[in-house]
Amino acid sequence: MYENINDLLKQIALGEDSVLELKSVEISGNKVIGPRKDSMADELAAMANTASGVIVLGVDDKTREIQGVPREKLDLVEDWIRSICNDAIDPPLDCVIRKRILPDQQGIEKAILRIDVPRSLFVHKSPNGYFRRIGSSKREMKPDVLARLFQQRSQARLIRFDEQTVPGTTMEDLNPKLWNRLRTVISPKEDREFLEKLKLIAKDEDGEMRATVSGLLMASDSPTSFMSSAFIQAVCYRGTERNAAYQLDAKDITGPLDSQIRDGCKFVERNMRVFAIKAPNRIETPQFSMNAVFEAVVNAVAHRDYSIYGSKIRLHLFSDRLELFSPGTIPNTITIESISERQSARNELISSLLARCPMNVDAVGSRRNFIMDKRGEGVPIIITESERLSGRRPVYRLLDDAELMLTIFAAQPPHEKDSFEL
Known part of the structure; x- marks a missing residue:
């Protein structure tokens, strides 16, 4: 999503929506003072509870101006985000954090942090409760909505949990030596067709081909890289x-x-x-x-x-x-x-x-x-x-x-x- 810098700039110019959140960053000394830690945790969890999305740190959400993050403070802000994902969200949230350069309106290059938040296998709780994202804002989930989400992301779902796709994975995360041992004489010869038929891979909600839970557990050298408790x-x-x-x-x-x-x-x-x-x-x-x-x-x-x-x-x-x-x-x-x-x-x-x-x-x-x-x-x-x-x-x-x-x-x-x- 928005892998091309021009696509990201165009989306920033349009403003926030269900899959894009913009945040300016305030730093005092060696401490991030804005946004507040609990608020940032709520935003991250809300996006993971809803759909895959992107959070950009270093962009004003109202003016859409690219303010940037001081380059010497990028590591500080990255560590701050990681601590929020690990310590302020339950269960901990796996995100991809990347440092990027974007030009501001005057063409001056500014450093920003891009956080890719995958739609999660789990339901995440943040400091102020359970949130989901509706449009460009987060909303606390009512009990009936929360109950449905827990049901959807559990083995009670029509698609069983072991058949669900795992965010952030690809077919390349599966080892051919491991999945080839599952072949029989009547298995399809073409690899992708075989993997789909066995439900080791499947398309996610965005149409991207991902490894399934069973695919990782049976055909990955290290399932714990994506499912840390699978041992x-x-x-x-x-x-x-x-x-x-x-x-x-x-x-x-x-x-x-x-x-x-x-x-x-x-x-x-x-x-x-x-x-x-x-x-x-x-x-x-x-x-x-x-x-x-x-x-x-x-x-x-x-x-x-x-x-x-x-x-x-x-x-x-x-x-x-x-x-x-x-x-x-x-x-x-x-x-x-x-x-x-x-x-x-x-x-x-x-x-x-x-x-x-x-x-x-x-x-x-x-x-x-x-x-x-x-x-x-x-x-x-x-x-x-x-x-x-x-x-x-x-x-x-x-x-x-x-x-x-x-x-x-x-x-x-x-x-x-x-x-x-x-």
């Missing part, structure tokens, strides 16, 4: 307490979702204890069934609510249990009591794409090839295999109607005198 926080503790002083191992598991599943299982296998009994044929007893761990991690990754900002999957390993936290409530009308009997997918597209990915997971004492299916067998496997190994049934809990917690209890070491730990 697994894995921690192994010594003993039974959640205490940073007792951490034995910790890793943020990132990358495409199938890699996260594989690496999450490897983290558990690497850190859990395995016992053995000396016998004619040595019998090994791991703390956890890797089949159950695999199904649990798959469910967490495939069915978490990716529309919840700031919440990641947490995989915490203790001496007596494994705890797995997945953001989001249980989809549809499933309850804790019926979770082992019913099947429902929050992210249909992600689930179908994962089903195309053969995943090799090393289980203790053997190597197994897993291919995710959609038959609803994951939870029964988690329950039966874990209970058979430890003698205790895994426990599902819903925390504050916002996070699903699974506890798998560890098997106890054998009591035989000739048993030992590997």
Whole structure:
């Protein structure tokens, strides 16, 4: 939008509208005193809550005169904007801030800051409330309007959240090596047609081709570059307490979702204890069934609510249990009591794409090839295999109607005198 300087100058001459905001900047010493910080935060959030737009700092909004920003203060103003985006808006807002040179009415070159604000995946709150942009001004949203916006930008939307486009992305943000592994013999030969058919890319409201949420999660080397919470926080503790002083191992598991599943299982296998009994044929007893761990991690990754900002999957390993936290409530009308009997997918597209990915997971004492299916067998496997190994049934809990917690209890070491730990 307005990438050509002449186009930007023409739009400035016409004045503000729904997608253009002009602001003069006042500086005293090393402090920005105008516009006010809270007011600037409201403007940024309002634009992100409405549509993609541009804010130009260094232009008077009434006279449309290009006043500029002192060149030696550009970095100061840029840092000020970044702090507002990160600290004064919830969730934080990702913007593109660029320094540009524009001629004023006399032809004198002035430095300005251009802020490109993408239409967000989320609903942003600023210091004075929830705002949207109507014409050239911001308006606080009434409860019914706010409710509709939350619904539109959640998985309840007619276009599911995992099919929505991600602002600021392009087809180039997807790695051909990653999306080519999703091809089948009947897939379209032409790349763009293939990506569109799989809904890895789609057109946004402005007609621009963008990567979708599923496209980033499945075919990007670094999904967290655009979705900062799309990873697994894995921690192994010594003993039974959640205490940073007792951490034995910790890793943020990132990358495409199938890699996260594989690496999450490897983290558990690497850190859990395995016992053995000396016998004619040595019998090994791991703390956890890797089949159950695999199904649990798959469910967490495939069915978490990716529309919840700031919440990641947490995989915490203790001496007596494994705890797995997945953001989001249980989809549809499933309850804790019926979770082992019913099947429902929050992210249909992600689930179908994962089903195309053969995943090799090393289980203790053997190597197994897993291919995710959609038959609803994951939870029964988690329950039966874990209970058979430890003698205790895994426990599902819903925390504050916002996070699903699974506890798998560890098997106890054998009591035989000739048993030992590997």
